Amino acid sequence: MDCGAGTCLFPLHRCKTIHLVRHAQGIHNVEGDKNYKAYLNPDYFDAHLTPLGWEQVDNLRKHVHSSGLINKIDLVIASPLMRTLQTAVGVFGGEGYTDDKTDVLPLMVANAGNSFHGAISSHNCPPIVAGELCREHLGVHPCDKRRSVSEYQFLFPAVDFSLIDSDEDVWWKDNVRETKEELAARGVEFLNWLWTRKEKEIAIVTHSGFLFHTLTTFGNDCHPLVKKEISKHFANCELRSMVLVDRNMIGSEASTTNYPGKIPSGLDKPSDAVDENVEKQGV
Numbered sequence: 001m002d003c004g005a006g007t008c009l010f011p012l013h014r015c016k017t018i019h020l021v022r023h024a025q026g027i028h029n030v031e032g033d034k035n036y037k038a039y040l041n042p043d044y045f046d047a048h049l050t051p052l053g054w055e056q057v058d059n060l061r062k063h064v065h066s067s068g069l070i071n072k073i074d075l076v077i078a079s080p081l082m083r084t085l086q087t088a089v090g091v092f093g094g095e096g097y098t099d100d101k102t103d104v105l106p107l108m109v110a111n112a113g114n115s116f117h118g119a120i121s122s123h124n125c126p127p128i129v130a131g132e133l134c135r136e137h138l139g140v141h142p143c144d145k146r147r148s149v150s151e152y153q154f155l156f157p158a159v160d161f162s163l164i165d166s167d168e169d170v171w172w173k174d175n176v177r178e179t180k181e182e183l184a185a186r187g188v189e190f191l192n193w194l195w196t197r198k199e200k201e202i203a204i205v206t207h208s209g210f211l212f213h214t215l216t217t218f219g220n221d222c223h224p225l226v227k228k229e230i231s232k233h234f235a236n237c238e239l240r241s242m243v244l245v246d247r248n249m250i251g252s253e254a255s256t257t258n259y260p261g262k263i264p265s266g267l268d269k270p271s272d273a274v275d276e277n278v279e280k281q282g283v
Contacts, residue, residue, distance in 0.1 A: 013255035014246040016194060019073065019203040020211060021060070021091065022234035024053035026083040028143035029236065044143040048082045048113035056237035057090035063239070064091055073126045074199035079206045080130040080164060081146050082113040085156055087237065088128050088205040094121035105158040112155040122158035126203070129160040133190035136207035138171055138178040144207075145172040180213050187214025191244060195251035208234055 028047035031038035038044070049057070064070045070092065078088035089107040096118050107128065108120040122128075130152070136144040146152075146169045149161050178186075187210055194202060211234050219227035234240070 008245075010245050010247070011255065012257060013253050014251070016199075016244045016246075017072075017201045017241060018194070018244050019069065019201075019239055019241045020234070021087065021203060021205045021239045022208050022211060022236060023049075023079075023081075023083040023087040023205060024056040024060075024090075024237040025050050026053060026143070032143075039141045039143055042142045045145060046082045046113075046147050047143040048115060049086045051116075053083070053087075053236065054090065054115065054117060057087055060237050060239060061091045070125075072201050073203050074201050075197065076126050076128040076203045076205065077131050077134060078128060078159070078204075079135045079210070080132060080149070080152060080161065081135065081144070081207075084205045084207065085130065085152065085159065086113060086115060086117075088203075089120045089156065089159070090117075091205070091237075092125055092128065092203060094123040094125045096121065107158045108156050109154070127160060128158070129163060131163050131190070132171060133186060133193060134204060134206040134210055135171065137183055137209040137213075139173045140175070140177045145169055183210065184213045184217050187211075188217060190214070192250055194244060195246055198253070 026044075026047040027050055028039060028041075028044040030050060031041070031044075073092065076088050076092045078084045086108070093107040104121060104123050106119040107122045107125070108115075108117075110119040111117065135146070138144065148169075149164050149167045152159070153161055191214070212231065215231040219230040222230070230242070
């Protein structure tokens with residue numbers, strides 16, 4: 001029986017749980033929702049969160065803690081843009097940062113990105129890593145162009161930027177827009193890349209366009225309502241949990257829960273083998 005017939009069955013060590021999060025409301029969203037051309041405005045370069053966006057962050061943070069999800073997440077991956085980094089550290093970071101903890105770097109310094117928000121601690125929270133593959137639709141829109149990594153490192157000291165090769169943004173072009181097909185392919189590449197990570201439960205803070213075009217490539221063999229659950233547009237600061245399955249042996253992890261049996265060794269011929277033998281002998 002394959003997945004086309006309904007229920008699917010996969011080995012647990014071939015699965016990861018991913019928690020997909022769209023960033024909270026950014027300044028570009030406010031005008032962009034009214035007029036799409038507003039996304040071309042250079043004033044929205046690397047757009048930061050609005051006050052409402054920070055409220056959305058606080059609400060999602062409360063949910064992540066009250067549901068116990070914060071205790072399950074092994075890693076947070078964030079797109080290296082201001083609004084996604086602010087969302088990631090606000091939702092999954094520690095409590096407010098105090099200077100008396102000199103051995104603990106802040107995830108975010110106070111007022112990073114004109115946030116009027118206090119510093120956020122990196123104490124007692126999952127590691128947060130920035131990665132380019134989960135960036136928003138590349139090109140033309142200034143809101144989707146990132147700052148230099150060195151500037152981000154000053155604003156987000158405890159975020160790991162080591163996966164990013166270039167200090168300056170060499171991916172974004174002012175006159176070339178990434179096609180939807182290219183964006184979807186990059187999204188699939190990102191999901192495949194997750195199998196190079198040892199972490200089993202990962203939160204990903206990214207963007208509406210990235211999520212929509214990536215996820216619409218999945219679920220075509222599912223019930224239409226399941227397909228819709230997978231691929232419908234995300235609201236600001238929405239979180240959806242999904243299972244990522246390695247059906248093509250991309251990863252190489254061994255199971256941590258399987259047990260080989262027959263220890264100590266002994267006779268263990270299954271009962272149905274006896275039935276088969278009886279049938280062969282015509283008894």
